[in-house]
Amino acid sequence: MSRTRFAPSPTGMLHVGGLRTALFNYLYAKKNEGTFILRIEDTDRERYEEGTEENILKTLDWAKLNPDEGVTLEGEKGDKKPYHQSERLDVYKKAIDKLLESKNAYYAFDTTEELNRMREEEKKAGNPAPKYDISMRMRMKNSLTLSEEEVKNKIDAGDEYVIRLKVPDNHTVKVFDEIRGALEFKSSSIDDAVLLKSDGFPTYHLANIVDDNAMDIDMVIRGEEWLPSLPKHVLLYEAFGWNMPKFAHVPLLLNPSGGKLSKRQGDVSVSDFIERGYLPEVMINFLALLGWNPGTTDEIFSLDELIEKFSLDRVQKGGAIFDTEKLDWLQGQWIRKFTPKEFAERIQPIVAKEFPDARKDSKFVEKAQLIQDRITFFKEASEMLSFFYLDPKVDLELIASKKQKVTKDMVADIVSMLIETLEKISTWNEETIKESIIKLAKEKELKNGQVLWPLRAILTGLPYSPGAFEVAEVLGKDETLKRLAKALELVKK
RNA sequence: GGCCCCAUCGUCUAGUGGUUAGGACGCCAGGUUUUCAUCCUGGUAACAGGAGUUCGAUUCUCCUUGGGGCUACCA
Numbered sequence: 001m002s003r004t005r006f007a008p009s010p011t012g013m014l015h016v017g018g019l020r021t022a023l024f025n026y027l028y029a030k031k032n033e034g035t036f037i038l039r040i041e042d043t044d045r046e047r048y049e050e051g052t053e054e055n056i057l058k059t060l061d062w063a064k065l066n067p068d069e070g071v072t073l074e075g076e077k078g079d080k081k082p083y084h085q086s087e088r089l090d091v092y093k094k095a096i097d098k099l100l101e102s103k104n105a106y107y108a109f110d111t112t113e114e115l116n117r118m119r120e121e122e123k124k125a126g127n128p129a130p131k132y133d134i135s136m137r138m139r140m141k142n143s144l145t146l147s148e149e150e151v152k153n154k155i156d157a158g159d160e161y162v163i164r165l166k167v168p169d170n171h172t173v174k175v176f177d178e179i180r181g182a183l184e185f186k187s188s189s190i191d192d193a194v195l196l197k198s199d200g201f202p203t204y205h206l207a208n209i210v211d212d213n214a215m216d217i218d219m220v221i222r223g224e225e226w227l228p229s230l231p232k233h234v235l236l237y238e239a240f241g242w243n244m245p246k247f248a249h250v251p252l253l254l255n256p257s258g259g260k261l262s263k264r265q266g267d268v269s270v271s272d273f274i275e276r277g278y279l280p281e282v283m284i285n286f287l288a289l290l291g292w293n294p295g296t297t298d299e300i301f302s303l304d305e306l307i308e309k310f311s312l313d314r315v316q317k318g319g320a321i322f323d324t325e326k327l328d329w330l331q332g333q334w335i336r337k338f339t340p341k342e343f344a345e346r347i348q349p350i351v352a353k354e355f356p357d358a359r360k361d362s363k364f365v366e367k368a369q370l371i372q373d374r375i376t377f378f379k380e381a382s383e384m385l386s387f388f389y390l391d392p393k394v395d396l397e398l399i400a401s402k403k404q405k406v407t408k409d410m411v412a413d414i415v416s417m418l419i420e421t422l423e424k425i426s427t428w429n430e431e432t433i434k435e436s437i438i439k440l441a442k443e444k445e446l447k448n449g450q451v452l453w454p455l456r457a458i459l460t461g462l463p464y465s466p467g468a469f470e471v472a473e474v475l476g477k478d479e480t481l482k483r484l485a486k487a488l489e490l491v492k493k
Numbered sequence: 494g495g496c497c498c499c500a501u502c503g504u505c506u507a508g509u510g511g512u513u514a515g516g517a518c519g520c521c522a523g524g525u526u527u528u529c530a531u532c533c534u535g536g537u538a539a540c541a542g543g544a545g546u547u548c549g550a551u552u553c554u555c556c557u558u559g560g561g562g563c564u565a566c567c568a
Contacts (some may be wrong), residue, residue, distance in 0.1 A: 009568050044567055091567095112566070127563065128494040164568050180498070189496045189564095193501040204568050228497055228563040251499080251561095256558065287507095289517095293506055298514045316506080319561060323504045324520045373531040404527065438526085452527035464529035470510075 002034035005070070006060075006218050007208070008058075009041045013269035016260050016322060017223065017253040018056075019063060020287040022248055025221045026065045027288075027310040033102040037078070038067035039211060043201045059270045063280045064303060080215045082273055085207045092202040095210045095240070096163055096195060097212045104239035106193055108132070108142035109154055109161045115140075131191040133167050149303040163196040165205070165232060165239075173231040178248035178312045185231035205229060209236045221248045221312075224319070225260070232282050248312050252319040261322055268322075277377035282331045292322045302332055332376050343370035347381040355389035366474050370466035382467070388475070392461025394487045404453040414454050415488045417444065419481060428477040430469045435468075449458050458487040 006022040008014065021139050028037040036238070040053055057073050060066060069078035099105035110118075110181070115132075118139065122130035130136060137144060143151045155161065171187035195206040202210070214222060228251045236309045253261045261268055267276075273283055286300050293316075294301070294309045301309065338346065344365040352359040371384045401406040421440045425432050441451045454490070456468035460464060472480045 007568095011568070031539050041568065047567060095518085108566095115566090123494095129496075130562085131495095160566095164566095165520075183497085185497075191564080199566075201567070208568090223562095224498065225562055225568090230497095256504090262564070284512090288506065291505090295507075297507080298518060318499050321504065323518090325504065329518055329566090332531085373532090374529070376530095402530085432561095447527085449527040454527095455529065462528090466529090468527065 002029055002032035002219055003037060003215070003217050004029040004034065004221060005037040005039050005212070005215065005217050006189075006213075007041050008056050009044065009047070010056065010365065011044065011047040012052055013050055013271050014052075014059040015261065015268045016270055016273070016283075016287065017268075017272050018281070019059065019065075020063050020253065020290065021221065021223055021250060022285060023058060023063070023119060023287055024292070024310075024312075024315070025219075027306055028312065030158070030223060030307040031310050035068045036065070037215060037217070038070040038072065038083065039215070040084045041084075041204065041207065042084055043203065043207055043244070043318050044139070045199070056470050057273065059454055062272075062274060063284055063397075066283075072433065074142050081127075083215075085202070085211065088207070088211065089098075089200060089202075089355060091214065091262065092196065092206055092210055094184060095206065099165075099195070099239055100163065102239060104166050106143040106166055107151055107155070107161045107164050108140065108164050108194075109118075109146075109159055110142070111141045111160075126484040132164065133190070133192040134169075134188060152306045154490045160196050162194045164192040165235065166194050168230075168451065173234050174233045174242075175247065177227075177230075178250065179202045179251075179315050179317060180227075180245055183227075183230070187235075188287050190235070193229075198420075204353060205232050207238065209233055209240070209242075213237075213240070213242045215330050218245045220245050221250060222250050224249045234247040248315070251316055251418075253290060253322045254319045256321055256323060258321070266324075277379050278331060279334055282327065282334050285334070286327050286330050289318045290322065300337070301331075304409060324340050328487050330377050335375065335378075336373060340365055340369050340372065347378050351382050351385055355386070358385070361388075363447075363474060370470055370474065376465065382395075387460040387462060387465065387471075391486075392459065392483065394458065396459065396491060398461070399454045399487070399491070401453050401457075402448075404449040405447065406450050406454055410450075411454060412488065412491050413492060414426075414446075414451060415458070415484055418455055419484045419488065421485070422477070427476065428473065430473045434469045460481055 004025040006025045008018055009480060026036045042048060053071075057071065061073055066072065069080070070076065070083040082088055096105060118136055119130040122135055127135055132140070144166075146154070151167050166179050167187050167190045169187060173182050173185045173187060173190070177183055192235065193205050193483050196202055222271070230247065230249070239337075243368050255265045256263060257260055267273060270283065281302060284303055288306050289299065292310070292314055295314055334344070347368055348358060348364055358364060367385055367388050368381070371381060375381060375384060396408055396411065399411050401478070406414070417440060418437070421436050424435070425436055437451055438448060452468045456465060456471065459468065459480065465471065475483075
């Protein structure tokens with residue numbers, strides 16, 4: 001049993017990196033017959049974006065990574081409510097009081113302007129990385145430099161304040177990361193982070209630790225960008241006297257040019273990929289392989305298979321460039337994996353949108369079969385099946401083909417021969433059609449392509465399409481001959 | 494700048510002291526008795542550099558270099 005959580009902020013659409021973090025958390029939980037929890041970290045009122053929480057939930061639902069507990073599309077589930085941090089302010093207040101009491105935190109009354117000025121001064125004085133601790137703590141206005149009475153007076157007077165973590169001096173924080181191993185941080189490099197903002201909201205550091213503890217999270221899987229603040233979190237757990245969960249910092253997803261994944265260099269929000277027609281199975285499969293591998297050469301995995309194979313010790317340490325070259329290939333693999341019936345069912349509504357006849361087409365499965373190996377996106381299906389639902393244009397430029405050695409003045413003869421030959425076929429199927437046409441070509445001393453190209457071009461009206469034999473079979477004898485006859489007439493003119 | 498993380502083909506990766514350094518995507522060539530696609534076969538291409546440890550380093554250690562992250566009253 002294990003409890004993991006995905007804890008996004010509603011500050012933007014869910015992006016692929018976030019989905020991967022969610023996936024790893026989901027896989028870990030399921031692998032250990034545990035619980036996957038979704039918590040919304042909405043403590044930043046400035047960056048809050050309307051609708052993004054819904055986008056996150058819907059995207060997770062699309063990917064079939066629905067949380068077992070926490071915030072869901074059906075509302076909050078579980079006995080650790082609420083799961084929105086903005087509704088847990090009293091919980092943080094209590095926690096802060098505890099830290100204040102144990103002197104692990106202190107009040108600070110400095111304004112942003114004062115802080116900025118002091119940092120400038122420090123830099124000029126040769127301190128490259130001014131931190132509130134060490135260099136600034138004693139120079140600023142806070143409960144470490146002010147008397148108890150002064151502090152009380154300021155608070156009573158309504159002065160704004162934040163509460164900061166008191167990082168102990170001369171201390172080494174030791175912590176273990178499931179992916180990176182043992183880590184050490186000197187406390188001199190850790191800043192006295194703000195825990196409670198002047199608006200009464202907690203920062204990530206506080207809220208995150210308090211909630212992970214309250215929600216019994218025992219494995220924290222999050223992005224590598226959190227690694228530098230890990231010692232602060234460890235210090236908080238120590239200050240509270242709580243048991244620490246295990247930590248696993250997964251490598252970042254990178255732009256093609258190397259930096260942290262961002263817009264500008266292409267699509268990064270999952271919604272973009274959904275819109276472009278990628279299947280959830282494909283996205284999940286692709287994301288799983290970015291930073292993780294099964295240790296075998298297998299590459300196609302369903303969510304269930306991933307649950308079975310997943311383990312943190314096969315997660316990569318280095319960042320992975322989010323390069324979608326392989327995504328299209330994967331999509332093709334998945335499309336080809338569907339049974340003919342499944343495939344037909346999935347494209348039928350899409351084709352029917354353009355060609356209503358497709359909806360009640362008894363031969364739809366056969367038609368769909370012709371293109372299952374030829375498409376990467378379902379939306380390509382309509383065009384590729386168009387010739388079944390409308391009369392193809394007869395285009396002499398297309399029917400004659402230099403490459404196939406078919407000149408324009410040969411076309412009429414070839415079409416006549418085709419009609420004559422095909423009319424004689426009594427059992428109409430791919431095999432018999434093929435047989436008689438190959439025989440025809442041989443008799444007339446023509447190359448197969450000289451007969452087949454015109455046939456396919458007339459039947460489909462397209463430069464690229466499924467093969468002539470299979471199209472003719474599905475079209476049926478009558479329709480095939482009808483199209484040939486019509487073409488012959490037009491070509492003669 | 495400081496702190497932290499990382500480093501195998503262009504990309505995703507296998508490898509855990511001795512391998513012709515393997516696979517996949519992409520690309521190139523050929524084949525699959527019509528096009529496109531699929532599929533098959535073959536090819537292209539990598540251990541960042543330098544010391545050290547060792548009989549022997551891609552693998553262990555250190556340094557350099559390179560890349561990335563963090564450095565907010567954002568997460």
